[in-house]
Amino acid sequence: MASEFLIVHWAAPCEEQFEVTVALSSRLPGEYSCPSDTRADLGQLLVERDNSVEAEPWFRAAAMLNDAQAMSNLGTLLADRRDEAEAELWFRAASALGEVNAMFNLGLLLEQQRKTEAERWYRTAAELGLPDAMNNLGRIQAQRGQEREAERWLRAAVAVNCPPAMNNLGILVSTQGDLEEAGRLFRAAAASGDDDAMNNLGAWQAQQGHTAEAERSFRAAANRGHVSAMVNLGDLLRQRGDRREAERWYRAAGQADDTGAIDRLGEMSSEHESERLASLVEHGCVSEKE
Structure with a gap:
């Protein structure tokens, strides 16, 4: 399962705040005087209601007030609709302000064309404790054959319950011959809803001769x-x-x-x-x- 861009989530508002947000969202951000974090909250609520079109101007208004989280979330909306050039600008701006999710998102955006720079952003975010960045950094290192370093980062992500890292660590240890640990990792990640792990668990089960279990995993x-x-x-x-x-x-x-x-x-x-x-x-x- 490919990584997805991360969006920053604030504390969930109460129902009364939600209804106020619905009313305010019909107005333009410039018509409503409020702090940047309130504008960003409104954008987040609209995203959670699958209304990214109306969320964008609220994120943009907060981003223009130097809100790093809003910059990152605006970049995510832009990247999701393939406006990668502007998304990169906002991810870089947010990263310069220390927003760790933006660093990860920038790495994800750059990975296909500029892998070396992407790896640097993953490492920075991983060193700041972001599990998704630890996983992607470990994945890149494993692909390059740096197994010891890859295992270190993947295990760090697994320790904070990152299912994609469980799957990737399972792949790594299976190539090292530890099929028992690989099976445990695939099973744990699959139980957390990781589709890649479900598929890999099925392959592991088939390899062990457990055809009925393999079919259930593949089918899931x-x-x-x-x-x-x-x-x-x-x-x-x-x-x-x-x-x-x-x-x-x-x-x-x-x-x-x-x-x-x-x-x-x-x-x-x-x-x-x-x-x-x-x-x-x-x-x-x-x-x-x-």
Whole structure:
């Protein structure tokens, strides 16, 4: 499961405050004189009501008053709608003011194109105690082969109950041969709702010969839209002869442009055609030469 941009959450307001917010949200931020943190609170409440369009001007108004958390949240809204250039500006501004979530978000925004700088921001946020940053820093280090350093950061994140770090640490220790700890980590992360961990738990269970448990884990992740789990579930079903349901899961994954699923559908189509021709030969409808 890919990391998502973080939004800063303040203490939840009471119901009376919420109703006042609903009334105020119909007015423009410039028409309402209030401190920056109140404007940011209004933006947060609107985000929680899935109204990012109306939240943006409130975050922007608070950001213009030098509110670092509002800057970070504004950057998140912009990044989510792919306005990455302006999002980067706000993440950098908030990071300069010490906002740790903005540092993580900046790393996430930069990782695909500027991984070295992204890693620096992850490290800064990790050293300030942000579990998501510890996890992403450990993941990058593990991918680079720096296993000792990666394990240190992943274990630090696991210690504060970060499910993605549990999953990534499970992957790391499994490559080191500790399958027992890997299974415990995958199971803990899956129980916390991590889709990647559900899929990896299924793979671990299948490797251990626990096919029924593997199917449940793959199915749980597949039902939540995890594409690799759809393919893995399809493979398991295909192996036991349930080709119709296997094909259904391959098609679902293929709609998400998974090349492995598309290849498997092609294989199944070829198998079906071979079986059809063999049946025709067996019943004398065509000769083998034909």
